[in-house]
Amino acid sequence: MRGVERIEQVFRELKTTGAAAFMPYHAMGYPTRQQSLEVIAALAVAGADIVEFGIPHSDPLADGPTIQTATYAALVGGTSVADCLKMARELRDQGVDTPFCAMSYYNPILAFGEERFANAAASAGIDGLIVPDLPPGESELLEPACRAAGLATIYMLAPTSTEERIKSVARHSTGFIYLVSVTGITGARDELPPYLPAFVERVRRHTDLPLAVGFGISTGPQAARVSEIVEGVVVGSALVKAAGAETGVDAVRILAEELAAGSHKGVDG
Amino acid sequence: MTISTTSTPVNYGAVPDETGRFGPYGGKYVPETLMPALDELEEAYLNARVDKDFMAELAHLQHTYVGRPTPLTYARRLSEELGGAQIYLKREDLAHSGAHKINNALGQALLMKRKMGKTRIVAETGAGQHGVATATAAALLGTECIVYMGTVDMERQKPNVFRMQLLGTEVRAVDSGSQTLKDAINEAIRDWVTNVETTHYLLGSALGPHPYPAMVRDFQSIIGIEAHSQMQDPAEGGPGRLPDAIVACVGGGSNAIGIFHPFLKEEKVRLIGVEAGGHGIEDGAHAARFADPERGRLGVLQGTKSYVLQDSDGQIALTHSISAGLDYASVGPEHAWLRDVGRSEYTYCTDTQTLKGFSALCELEGIIPALESAHAIGYVLELAPQMAQDQVILVNLSGRGDKDLGTVMQTIGGDR
Numbered sequence: 001m002r003g004v005e006r007i008e009q010v011f012r013e014l015k016t017t018g019a020a021a022f023m024p025y026h027a028m029g030y031p032t033r034q035q036s037l038e039v040i041a042a043l044a045v046a047g048a049d050i051v052e053f054g055i056p057h058s059d060p061l062a063d064g065p066t067i068q069t070a071t072y073a074a075l076v077g078g079t080s081v082a083d084c085l086k087m088a089r090e091l092r093d094q095g096v097d098t099p100f101c102a103m104s105y106y107n108p109i110l111a112f113g114e115e116r117f118a119n120a121a122a123s124a125g126i127d128g129l130i131v132p133d134l135p136p137g138e139s140e141l142l143e144p145a146c147r148a149a150g151l152a153t154i155y156m157l158a159p160t161s162t163e164e165r166i167k168s169v170a171r172h173s174t175g176f177i178y179l180v181s182v183t184g185i186t187g188a189r190d191e192l193p194p195y196l197p198a199f200v201e202r203v204r205r206h207t208d209l210p211l212a213v214g215f216g217i218s219t220g221p222q223a224a225r226v227s228e229i230v231e232g233v234v235v236g237s238a239l240v241k242a243a244g245a246e247t248g249v250d251a252v253r254i255l256a257e258e259l260a261a262g263s264h265k266g267v268d269g
Numbered sequence: 270m271t272i273s274t275t276s277t278p279v280n281y282g283a284v285p286d287e288t289g290r291f292g293p294y295g296g297k298y299v300p301e302t303l304m305p306a307l308d309e310l311e312e313a314y315l316n317a318r319v320d321k322d323f324m325a326e327l328a329h330l331q332h333t334y335v336g337r338p339t340p341l342t343y344a345r346r347l348s349e350e351l352g353g354a355q356i357y358l359k360r361e362d363l364a365h366s367g368a369h370k371i372n373n374a375l376g377q378a379l380l381m382k383r384k385m386g387k388t389r390i391v392a393e394t395g396a397g398q399h400g401v402a403t404a405t406a407a408a409l410l411g412t413e414c415i416v417y418m419g420t421v422d423m424e425r426q427k428p429n430v431f432r433m434q435l436l437g438t439e440v441r442a443v444d445s446g447s448q449t450l451k452d453a454i455n456e457a458i459r460d461w462v463t464n465v466e467t468t469h470y471l472l473g474s475a476l477g478p479h480p481y482p483a484m485v486r487d488f489q490s491i492i493g494i495e496a497h498s499q500m501q502d503p504a505e506g507g508p509g510r511l512p513d514a515i516v517a518c519v520g521g522g523s524n525a526i527g528i529f530h531p532f533l534k535e536e537k538v539r540l541i542g543v544e545a546g547g548h549g550i551e552d553g554a555h556a557a558r559f560a561d562p563e564r565g566r567l568g569v570l571q572g573t574k575s576y577v578l579q580d581s582d583g584q585i586a587l588t589h590s591i592s593a594g595l596d597y598a599s600v601g602p603e604h605a606w607l608r609d610v611g612r613s614e615y616t617y618c619t620d621t622q623t624l625k626g627f628s629a630l631c632e633l634e635g636i637i638p639a640l641e642s643a644h645a646i647g648y649v650l651e652l653a654p655q656m657a658q659d660q661v662i663l664v665n666l667s668g669r670g671d672k673d674l675g676t677v678m679q680t681i682g683g684d685r
């Protein structure tokens with residue numbers, strides 16, 4: 001099955017249960033190479049439906065302090081793009097079969113070679129790609145390369161997006177659309193923004209693709225509330241922070257179980 | 270007229286195209302949250318450009334507040350000492366607040382005030398000159414202003430930190446990454462993404478996503494427009510002719526594109542940009558994007574595609590320059606394009622050669638240049654003697670050196 005179909009299947013299967021997909025992010029190579037592999041495996045066991053597989057970049061312009069610190073540490077530890085793909089392969093060989101969406105910035109992919117990256121990612125077991133600094137208009141090489149390799153091309157929308165941009169993102173996205181919940185950068189926040197439901201409604205008018213919301217979600221109850229209005233719940237900084245704590249993988253497992261339960265609430269309730 | 274069969278003439282007015290491209294360079298590589306803000310900025314700018322009232326107000330402020338036109342100075346003793354081409358200086362150091370940066374800062378601040386309904390300015394600064402210029406424009410127009418600055422730069426450009434604070438601006442220290450200009454830009458963009466509804470990002474060089482490279486170029490082109498007529502007018506101190514070469518330092522590239530652009534059609538005038546050679550290209554500690562064949566490659570940094578110093582994995586390289594304002598891993602996309610089409614050329618000047626240029630201008634002309642501008646002078650020390658005495662070099666003296674006295678004192682000693 002092609003990557004994009006594996007992602008579509010996740011949402012198709014969850015639809016029948018009423019649950020939203022739990023989509024945790026982790027920065028590969030953080031806190032160490034080995035520990036990041038353990039984190040991904042733990043997330044899969046704790047109920048992740050899709051994993052956002054973070055490939056570090058030196059200038060993560062859309063990220064807040066938590067992910068900045070983690071990706072910087074990963075780079076200092078020697079994490080490379082090629083090694084991230086190798087880690088994906090190792091996880092697949094260990095039997096982790098949760099779909100992976102690679103998440104990076106454009107320059108590391110450009111340096112790797114766009115077509116080469118798409119092919120290498122697909123054969124490493126990556127299923128989709130999210131590049132926050134590459135909007136549809138600038139993706140004329142990478143998008144076809146991903147399509148040819150069977151990867152989902154996932155673009156982001158923000159509360160500031162105009163109708164025209166929503167239409168363009170809807171046209172170019174496959175798998176799902178990533179809604180940035182706030183005007184801002186990544187990082188855990190206490191409150192969900194009040195305008196979220198209206199934003200989701202605005203996007204729905206232009207697409208039937210599943211929608212996932214991310215940026216700022218950190219607790220089970222927040223995940224549950226988000227799961228009521230969209231098909232996917234993305235959690236990054238809160239889990240990355242847990243991974244960096246002394247209790248590391250255990251802390252990730254405990255938080256991930258809570259977030260998975262929140263996201264999947266539709267199953268029980 | 271002979272028609273060339275090998276090349277068609279380049280239309281310099283045709284860039285950027287509607288998508289913000291200069292050939293393969295430029296573009297808009299930003300998070301989705303910012304796309305509407307860029308569209309809004311472009312619309313406001315296109316509107317302002319053809320608005321007579323706006324342009325008249327800007328021209329009035331440039332004249333009565335900035336002190337434009339800035340003079341053209343014949344550097345007689347420097348020219349004699351070098352024994353070659355005659356050297357003329359375009360004196361942006363005499364613009365209010367001490368550098369060319371005010372041309373762009375005032376233009377954008379006025380644009381925000383008159384055309385955009387935003388109330389808050391964020392900016393980045395390296396040398397502190399753009400920060401000071403922005404703080405100045407914000408004070409003049411009564412707007413809240415926050416400037417992000419790397420902690421390394423705050424240390425080496427201390428007087429400018431205090432100047433910004435005196436002008437009522439909040440200076441926020443940036444501790445991430447290399448703690449220099451690149452990191453300050455990341456942080457300013459993060460602030461902008463978060464507060465985009467109320468905030469304008471007043472980017473300080475011909476960099477970043479479209480429309481910044483074109484807009485900043487246009488606001489800075491006043492330098493070249495003035496110089497073009499001053500050079501031909503002996504009453505304005507000019508030699509009565511166009512120069513054979515124009516030399517400007519290139520950080521992001523705003524002072525260089527500002528003086529180059531009005532001369533693009535004068536195909537006989539050589540346009541030479543001088544990058545920061547730091548400790549030398551082989552050493553690796555430099556910011557010469559065009560001169561390092563190994564690490565200076567096509568890349569995307571902070572919204573624009575251009576030459577970027579990076580490692581083989583696409584991670585942005587750490588740069589070094591004695592001057593904070595040139596210490597940056599990428600270069601404005603229009604320079605990359607002008608270089609490709611063969612209209613402009615780029616060289617570099619090391620820290621050591623820069624200090625020679627700095628001292629020469631102090632001692633022979635009574636002008637203390639900014640260390641950024643001293644890169645252009647440092648290169649002219651080599652270029653002028655290779656040229657004939659009836660040839661002419663025009664140097665863009667982009668700023669004054671008061672801010673750099675600490676650095677220079679540490680490097681060449683204070684008690685001479």
Ligand SMILES: Cc1ncc(COP(=O)(O)O)c(C=O)c1O
Nearest residue numbers: 398520521522523524594641668
């Ligand atoms: C005096 C001066 N010249 C030049 C520069 C470099 O910038 P640009 O290349 O945009 O002119 C700076 C930047 O801070 C500066 O302060």
